[in-house]
Amino acid sequence: MNSAPGGIVHLCDRTPQVSGAEMVAALVPPPQFDTATFETYRADAHYPSQQQAKDLLMAFSTGTAPARGGLFRRAKKVPELKPGVYLDGGFGVGKTHLLAAIYHAVPARRKYFGSFIEYTALVGALGYQKTVELFRGAALLCIDEFELDDPGDTMVMTRLLGELVPGGTRLAATSNTPPNALGEGRFAAQDFLREIHAMAASFQTVRIDGTDYRQRAIDGHARVWDPASYGAAIEEAGAGGTVSDDPFAGLVAHLASVHPSRYIRLLDGVDVIGLREVAQFDDQSAALRFVAFVDRAYDAQVPIRATGLPLDDVFSEEMLAGGYRKKYLRAISRLVALTHS
Numbered sequence: 001m002n003s004a005p006g007g008i009v010h011l012c013d014r015t016p017q018v019s020g021a022e023m024v025a026a027l028v029p030p031p032q033f034d035t036a037t038f039e040t041y042r043a044d045a046h047y048p049s050q051q052q053a054k055d056l057l058m059a060f061s062t063g064t065a066p067a068r069g070g071l072f073r074r075a076k077k078v079p080e081l082k083p084g085v086y087l088d089g090g091f092g093v094g095k096t097h098l099l100a101a102i103y104h105a106v107p108a109r110r111k112y113f114g115s116f117i118e119y120t121a122l123v124g125a126l127g128y129q130k131t132v133e134l135f136r137g138a139a140l141l142c143i144d145e146f147e148l149d150d151p152g153d154t155m156v157m158t159r160l161l162g163e164l165v166p167g168g169t170r171l172a173a174t175s176n177t178p179p180n181a182l183g184e185g186r187f188a189a190q191d192f193l194r195e196i197h198a199m200a201a202s203f204q205t206v207r208i209d210g211t212d213y214r215q216r217a218i219d220g221h222a223r224v225w226d227p228a229s230y231g232a233a234i235e236e237a238g239a240g241g242t243v244s245d246d247p248f249a250g251l252v253a254h255l256a257s258v259h260p261s262r263y264i265r266l267l268d269g270v271d272v273i274g275l276r277e278v279a280q281f282d283d284q285s286a287a288l289r290f291v292a293f294v295d296r297a298y299d300a301q302v303p304i305r306a307t308g309l310p311l312d313d314v315f316s317e318e319m320l321a322g323g324y325r326k327k328y329l330r331a332i333s334r335l336v337a338l339t340h341s
Contacts, residue, residue, distance in 0.1 A: 006238065006239075006242050007238050007242060007243075009270065012250045017262070023121065023125060023261065024134065026118070027112040027113055027118065029103055030100075031299075031300065032301050033100035036100035036104065037101050038061075040101075041101060044211075049209045049210075050208055050209070050210055054098065057085060057101070057102055057206065058105070061106050062105070082203060083202050084161075084170065084173065085206055087173065087206050087208060088207050089210070090210065091330045092333055093210035094210070099142050099172055100113065100142075106139055106140045108140060110138040112138060112142065114143065116157065117260050117292060119143060120156060121260070132163050135164055135169065139168075140169065141170075142173070143157075143171070147175060147327060158198065162199065162202075222311040222336045223340055224307065225307050242270050243270070243271060244267075244270050244272070244274055246275060248306070255290065255292075255293055266293075270302055275304065275308075276306070277308040278308035279309055281315060281316065287314070291327055291328065295331070297334075297338060298334040301341070303339070304339050311339060312335055315328045
């Protein structure tokens with residue numbers, strides 16, 4: 001990230017611009033996963049699927065089938081590895097850590113790691129054909145948070161992957177939903193469903209069970225500051241670094257004028273995010289933009305200080321019962337962690 005002058009800044013005043021070249025350069029794991037490896041992934045013994053996933057993904061990274069049997073036992077014939085692995089599981093079970101471990105373990109110069117929204121934004125910036133040419137021949141594409149807010153974006157992405165696989169590109173993706181179930185309850189267009197099933201054929205689904213590691217050491221609720229303690233926290237953070245200070249409603253409105261692919265640039269040089277007078281969402285589009293912002297803040301590991309409503313209560317019961325439930329729950333998990341960091 002670019003450095004920002006110390007003191008207090010306002011995210012609502014920032015209008016970041018990102019070039020296609022900068023987007024490509026940013027397709028690497030987030031800073032918190034710079035050194036993620038299979039060795040540093042701690043599988044929970046209570047959930048055997050975690051160790052099983054780790055073993056399979058280590059084999060995927062080397063292009064070999066997982067070891068089977070003992071030294072003198074005849075090796076069993078194992079099915080050929082598919083060109084893609086799809087990590088399916090709940091929140092905080094280490095999917096992104098394992099995805100980054102794959103990225104670091106694959107010995108190739110041309111490999112990329114990004115969120116679904118970063119790839120679709122790149123297509124928008126460069127055009128579909130130029131994006132295909134950019135990635136053609138790459139050894140690996142890692143796609144974090146493969147989710148469906150827009151069937152058009154998903155069809156573009158699945159077609160892009162379909163063009164890359166025949167050239168030898170391997171794929172690794174994460175989601176909270178198995179590939180054949182993507183879009184269930186939201187989209188039913190025949191073309192869309194056909195694209196999803198075509199993509200699913202290229203992936204081996206790897207289920208990872210477990211409890212959210214972000215919730216293990218905290219009380220499960222977002223921390224709230226009263227106005228006086230908030231002001232003191234912002235002043236203290238501004239004295240030693242750069243802190244943002246914005247009204248929650250103002251930031252939410254500003255996010256509508258910034259493309260989600262640029263949200264990470266809103267946070268350039270920011271050490272702490274300050275939000276005043278947090279309130280519950282009554283508009284789903286605004287809520288989804290905030291989720292994308294939270295994802296980028298979490299990637300950058302920028303702590304949040306907030307007044308008003310606890311941030312784990314910003315999504316209404318109606319929203320949590322709808323088609324974006326898993327996305328909102330993931331955001332809540334991350335918000336809780338960031339208010340305690």
